[in-house]
Amino acid sequence: LNAPWKVARSAKYSLLSVTKKIKNYFTVPDTFELDELRMRRVLNFILIMLMVIALISLLLTFVWGDTPAQLLSDPSTVSIIASSGIAGLLIFGLFLLNKWRGSPKNLVGWLLVVVLIVAITFSDSPRQLTNGRSLLSWALPVLVAALVLPPASVFVADGLVTIMLISMSTNFPHDLNLWAILTLLALSLLFWIGMEIANRAIRTARNESQKTFAILQGVAEGIVVVDQHQNVIVSNLVAKHLAGGLLDDLVKNASVNQDVEGRILSFTWSEVSGVGRVAIIRDITREIEVERAKDALLGVVSHELRTPLSVISAAAQMIPLSPNMAGELATRIHANTQRMRVLIGDLLDQAQIQAGALRLRQESFSVASLSGSVSEMMADDANDKNLAFTVRSSSDLPEKLVGDKDRLLQVLINLAGNAIKFTDPGGQVDVIFERHNEQSWKITVRDTGIGIPPQRIPDIFQPFRRASDYATRRHQGVGLGLSIVKQLVELMKGNIDVESKVGKGTTFTVTLPLEAG
Amino acid sequence: MPSAFIVEDDRDLAYVFQLYLLSLGWTATIILNGTDAYDRLRAAYFENRMPTAVVLDLHLPGRSGEEIFDMLRSHDLVSRTLICSADVKLVQKYIGLEATALEKPIELKELGQILNGFAVASYKIG
Numbered sequence: 001l002n003a004p005w006k007v008a009r010s011a012k013y014s015l016l017s018v019t020k021k022i023k024n025y026f027t028v029p030d031t032f033e034l035d036e037l038r039m040r041r042v043l044n045f046i047l048i049m050l051m052v053i054a055l056i057s058l059l060l061t062f063v064w065g066d067t068p069a070q071l072l073s074d075p076s077t078v079s080i081i082a083s084s085g086i087a088g089l090l091i092f093g094l095f096l097l098n099k100w101r102g103s104p105k106n107l108v109g110w111l112l113v114v115v116l117i118v119a120i121t122f123s124d125s126p127r128q129l130t131n132g133r134s135l136l137s138w139a140l141p142v143l144v145a146a147l148v149l150p151p152a153s154v155f156v157a158d159g160l161v162t163i164m165l166i167s168m169s170t171n172f173p174h175d176l177n178l179w180a181i182l183t184l185l186a187l188s189l190l191f192w193i194g195m196e197i198a199n200r201a202i203r204t205a206r207n208e209s210q211k212t213f214a215i216l217q218g219v220a221e222g223i224v225v226v227d228q229h230q231n232v233i234v235s236n237l238v239a240k241h242l243a244g245g246l247l248d249d250l251v252k253n254a255s256v257n258q259d260v261e262g263r264i265l266s267f268t269w270s271e272v273s274g275v276g277r278v279a280i281i282r283d284i285t286r287e288i289e290v291e292r293a294k295d296a297l298l299g300v301v302s303h304e305l306r307t308p309l310s311v312i313s314a315a316a317q318m319i320p321l322s323p324n325m326a327g328e329l330a331t332r333i334h335a336n337t338q339r340m341r342v343l344i345g346d347l348l349d350q351a352q353i354q355a356g357a358l359r360l361r362q363e364s365f366s367v368a369s370l371s372g373s374v375s376e377m378m379a380d381d382a383n384d385k386n387l388a389f390t391v392r393s394s395s396d397l398p399e400k401l402v403g404d405k406d407r408l409l410q411v412l413i414n415l416a417g418n419a420i421k422f423t424d425p426g427g428q429v430d431v432i433f434e435r436h437n438e439q440s441w442k443i444t445v446r447d448t449g450i451g452i453p454p455q456r457i458p459d460i461f462q463p464f465r466r467a468s469d470y471a472t473r474r475h476q477g478v479g480l481g482l483s484i485v486k487q488l489v490e491l492m493k494g495n496i497d498v499e500s501k502v503g504k505g506t507t508f509t510v511t512l513p514l515e516a517g
Numbered sequence: 518m519p520s521a522f523i524v525e526d527d528r529d530l531a532y533v534f535q536l537y538l539l540s541l542g543w544t545a546t547i548i549l550n551g552t553d554a555y556d557r558l559r560a561a562y563f564e565n566r567m568p569t570a571v572v573l574d575l576h577l578p579g580r581s582g583e584e585i586f587d588m589l590r591s592h593d594l595v596s597r598t599l600i601c602s603a604d605v606k607l608v609q610k611y612i613g614l615e616a617t618a619l620e621k622p623i624e625l626k627e628l629g630q631i632l633n634g635f636a637v638a639s640y641k642i643g
Binding site: 299302306 | 527529530532533534536537540576603604605606620621622623624625626
């Protein structure tokens with residue numbers, strides 16, 4: 001058995017759906033063009049009113065009149081009942097036709113005007129209709145024409161009424177009511193002017209609202225307007241898209257930033273008197289990610305600068321306390337200033353490359369001097385780790401090449417430095433200069449070190465990648481070295497590849513365009 | 518003689534700290550990575566040979582300094598731990614948690630004063 005409140009609730013909903021259906025039945029569907037829709041809606045209202053009047057007059061005849069038997073025995077009452085019924089049915093037909101999508105524009109309006117003129121013609125004696133009490137009823141079709149047809153139609157309706165007035169004058173032209181004809185014409189003119197003004201005002205208002213609508217839909221931010229009861233009254237497509245169907249719930253929440261299906265939306269509210277509150281909705285997921293990345297980066301950079309600085313500071317404080325260790329302490333101070341110098345150099349290089357401000361020199365240099373410099377600068381580090389370190393250049397290379405020797409040396413020191421850092425004592429590091437093909441030459445830096453896990457290879461060239469594994473960092477640095485290497489090689493119109501096997505070693509190959517100097 | 522564990526992955530800094538503590542009359546052991554430090558500190562605790570002080574860096578290879586600190590806290594050893602890190606945010610966080618923490622670069626004198634404070638406290642308790 002259903003609980004009583006469930007029954008009550010389902011009854012409420014079925015009642016609601018019935019009232020909705022009734023309401024829909026008596027409404028013109030909004031499938032028409034805007035001006036036509038407005039006229040059809042006015043017509044719809046008039047037709048419903050007329051049907052109600054017909055119904056009430058029928059009921060009144062039966063309620064307050066004589067008994068049905070007596071009514072039906074009197075021919076005059078029978079004719080009244082019959083004509084009311086026929087008029088009611090006719091109007092119902094017009095009502096259905098008006099709602100029907102297939103009916104031509106203005107047809108029902110004209111039919112109603114004609115029906116009204118015919119009805120008025122038979123509503124009283126010709127004398128009363130042309131010169132007596134019913135004279136004013138001729139204004140009705142003109143008024144209806146003004147309301148439900150294009151403004152100029154009032155003159156057609158007025159013309160029809162004038163024809164009726166003339167044709168009903170039994171003693172033409174003596175009883176022709178010229179004043180009535182002129183007054184109706186004046187009335188038509190007034191209606192026409194009134195409707196023209198009203199139509200223009202409506203069109204202007206609609207144009208304005210269309211402009212506002214276009215702006216509302218065109219802005220990149222979501223916009224939503226809620227009334228005093230937190231109901232959404234206006235919202236644009238972006239707002240609906242961002243909220244993903246949750247807009248009604250989101251606007252009830254007062255918080256400024258809200259999480260919607262993994263995205264963060266920011267709501268900026270402002271009060272608009274007489275309307276309610278307006279919110280501008282923006283998707284700030286990316287901004288927050290960038291902000292976090294910036295924070296993390298700043299943290300890493302600050303950490304990497306503070307670490308050597310703390311050695312320099314502590315060692316300098318230590319020298320007066322144990323002067324006999326001064327030499328050793330000074331060595332460590334120097335090593336750490338070097339470390340800071342490299343870091344600052346890397347940060348500046350990265351900033352310059354990103355800003356597109358780094359310019360490469362194009363000058364002739366000897367391959368032998370380049371390989372000599374690498375060998376000289378890295379030999380000590382390799383020796384310290386007890387590594388076999390060789391630098392060779394193949395004889396198929398020209399003696400002199402064109403390029404930026406200092407930046408090439410920077411690339412090589414970075415690659416060879418990494419190779420030495422990640423190779424255990426007893427291992428081997430080789431740097432080989434050779435020809436690649438007619439147009440290019442290549443430098444290979446090969447080690448027998450720990451290797452790079454395959455899943456890490458895609459991001460080894462990403463700048464600041466160490467920011468992500470900051471807490472349990474295995475190595476010093478902010479992770480700029482390889483990123484700068486790749487960017488420098490690309491600036492030289494070259495290419496860098498990496499092959500690696502965990503536990504076996506890593507090979508970096510830099511291919512550069514060949515230009516003999 | 519008071520003793521200290523210096524948990525610090527930067528060899529140079531660890532060396533200078535050690536030199537300084539030796540000059541103050543302490544014995545100091547350097548531990549260069551987090552995993553080692555975690556295991557040795559835990560073993561020292563259970564074998565009842567905890568050093569007088571632990572100088573703890575936070576960003577370490579292997580287990581992080583934060584993990585090590587949590588372990589020390591669970592054994593009530595916060596009162597002899599000095600956090601020493603270049604991560605300003607984390608240092609602030611630990612100061613908020615009422616731990617003793619210094620931001621790198623540090624003053625050696627301050628390090629000495631704090632560690633001597635630990636030594637006096639342990640002497641009173643011991």
